[in-house]
Structure formats: structure tokens, C-alpha cells
Amino acid sequence: MTAQNFINFHVLISHSPSCLNRDDMNMQKTAVFGGVNRVRVSSQSLKRAMRTSDYHHSTLGRPSVRTRDLGKLKARFTELLKDRFDVELVGRALEWISGKEGIAEGVADDAVAPWSVDEVAHFCELIRTDEQDVKKLEKQIEKDARPFRASMSNAVDISLSGRMATSGLMSNLPVDGALAVAHAITTHAVEPQDVDWFTAVDDLTIDAGETGAGHLDTQQFSSGVFYRYASLNLKQLQVNLGLIENIKAAETTESRQRALDIARHVFHLLATVVPSAKQQSFAAHNLADFAIVSFSDQPISLANAFEQPVKRDYKEAGFLKPSINALSDYWARIHRAYGLEEQALAFAVGDGIKLDDKLALSSLRAMEDWIANGGQA
Secondary structure, three states: OOOOOEEEEEEEEEEEEEOOOEOOOOOEOEEEEOOEEEEEEOHHHHHHHHHOOHHHHHHOOOOOEEEEEHHHHHHHHHHHOOOOOOHHHHHHHHHHHHOOOOOOOOOEEEEEEEEOHHHHHHHHHHHHHHOOOHHHHHHHHHHOOHHHHHOOOOOHHHHHHOEOOOOOHHHHOOEOOOEEEOOEEEOOOOOOOEEEEEEEOOHHHHHOOOOOOOEEEEEEEEEEEEEEEEEEEHHHHHHHOOOOOOOOOOOOHHHHHHHHHHHHHHHHHHHHOOOOOOHHHHOOOOOOOEEEEEEEOOOOOOHHHHOOOOOOOOOOOOOHHHHHHHHHHHHHHHHHHOOOOOEEEEEEOOOOOEEOOEEOEOOHHHHHHHHHOOOOO
16 A cells, blocks of 8 residues: 555644734734634744744754845854855855845845755855856756755755745745645634723823823734644655655655654644744643544545534533534544545543544654654554
8 A cells, every 4th residue: 555645634722812813904813614703823823833933943953044135144144154154155155046146235035935054055065165157056956956955954844834936046946835734713603802902001100199001902812712724745745855856756764754753743833832922911822632633645624624613512611522523523424425545543632532433642742653653553
């Protein structure tokens, strides 16, 4: 049997009152699904929170630098690489990669792009040792991009999220994202949302015997059970890391294991990382209550488990338990209806919860080990 290429992550997190993601009007992001209003956390917000987390830094390495300000980027990378390359060499490498000449303060790229210090160091080494020109490098990349992709092996976030560019050598090294992340939505309707009317007291005004607040404002907030979904293309990840030549190439035992080792950390991030917005005011540092992880031949979202919004369990109260039941039941129905040959397992904080006939794992570490072992016990 061919190893299944996709890992689907389905995560439920119950967030206490919070405002984790806002729009340009400073309002909570929302979405209409199943004809009712849901609170939403955008995929961009989730991915940034994951990428910049301490866990990402300690397990997956230093994340890329995302900017369009090439002048500041040159200064940052010159400082990081000062023990290996001089400022002229770093600047030349950035010019070749970006297609922009004379990088100085104020010079900007066309759009915000992710930059890997290891990739820049790789090009610095090439320029210094071989005195190559851009055309020669373009031909090398066209012939075999693996050495260049391997130079980004420590910038796992680029391999996961992808990179698009329209100029310079970077345009010869497009990265198709291996990880697709959906916008997280509440499993139930949230209407109306709450509004916090708050004040800031001016201590010196109070000391002077005056009344009234020094500042008045309002902030929208809500609570709810959120469904997070992401799908990881294991072969695309191996291509992006320079471990195999292209998506049609056969994976090796070593290349697949590297992808699985990253997958275990992706699950940890999806289950534990929360956007930082308004956390000083709400402290909604909640962890996942339930998750289903499956190895599959295709990406499959289970969002339609909540197309009909979950109703509150009045007997035991809350949305969490009926959300877990709805997700588990929908997975089983889809699995039977389409004859899916998935290897699936659940993780749950609560006791006695099953997925089909399998008891959910009670340890996050055990689920991570199961993922790293390719879905085998």
C-alpha cells in the first residue's frame, strides 16, 4: 500500500471571552456559515501566532523574516552573518535574490515576502567561492533546485506556508505551501456579540478630588468553541525542503521521516498556540479540548459537521460536548459514505471519548508520537 500523503488536523478549542482577531474597523472578525453568524480567527492570524511562538523557535528553528523593506533586511542579515560575510557580499546576495539593485535604506520589494538567513548565506557562499553571475545561477536552479531549496531547510515556516515572488532569483525558486490552514470558526452561532464598555482611571485626577474617567472606550468580545482545520501535504513538504527532486519523485524513508517529525510539531502548534490579540485584557490562553488527526489520500475538511450550528447542551450545559459529538459523528459518516481508507485517531482531554470504536488518546505527546510514527501504534 502506498503511504498516504496528506495529514488532516481537526482541532476543537473552547475559548473563554476574548477578541483574538479584529478587522480594519476594530471589530471581531466573523463569517456567515450555515446561515448564522460565527466568530472567526483568520488563517493568517493563526499561522503568524504559530510561526512566532517559542515552541516553533525551539523545535522547528528560527522563522523567516517577513518584510518588503530590503534596506532594513540587509541591515538585519548583515548583523546575523557578520562573522561569515561582509556587508558588501550580503548586499550583493540580496540584490540577486530580489532582483533589486543598490539596496539601501528605503528600498522596498514589491510585496511582503519571507526571507531566510540561511538561504542568503548560501548565495553569499556561492558568490564568494565561484564568482558566479545571475544567469549561471538561474541555469543551475533550472537544472537542479534541490541544493538551493536545501539551504532553506531551517526556514521550515517557508516550506509550510509557501513563497511567491515575481523578480530576481527568488522567482526561480517558488515554494508551493505544504500546509493549508482554514479560518477557524465557531461551531455554533454567536449572536449578538458582547461589548465591553471600559474606562481608564486617571490617578492624579482622582487625587485632585475630581470625578470621571481619563479614557472611555468599547471593545467587542465573545466566547465559543472554535473548529481549526489544516491539511499537510507530506511530499510537497519534502520537495520544499530539498529532500526529493519534485512532487512526482519517490520519497525515501529518511525524507518522509523528516516530514513526519515536522508534522508532529505542526499538530502541537495547532493544539496549543493562540493569537496574542487583546490577551492582556482577556487572557484566553486556552488549549485544545479535542482533536482528530488522520493520514489520508486527500485533504478533507470536516467543517460541514457544523453547517447546522451546534445547539447548547442544556442538560450538561455548554457547546463543547455537542461539538465533539458532532465532529466525531460527521467523520464516521463521511468515512463510511466515501469508503475512505484513513488512519485516524483522536485526542481528548475528557475521559471515555471515542472515535468510531477507538478510545481517544489522553496525552498530547502520545498523539505526537503516533504522527511521527506515520500513524502506526
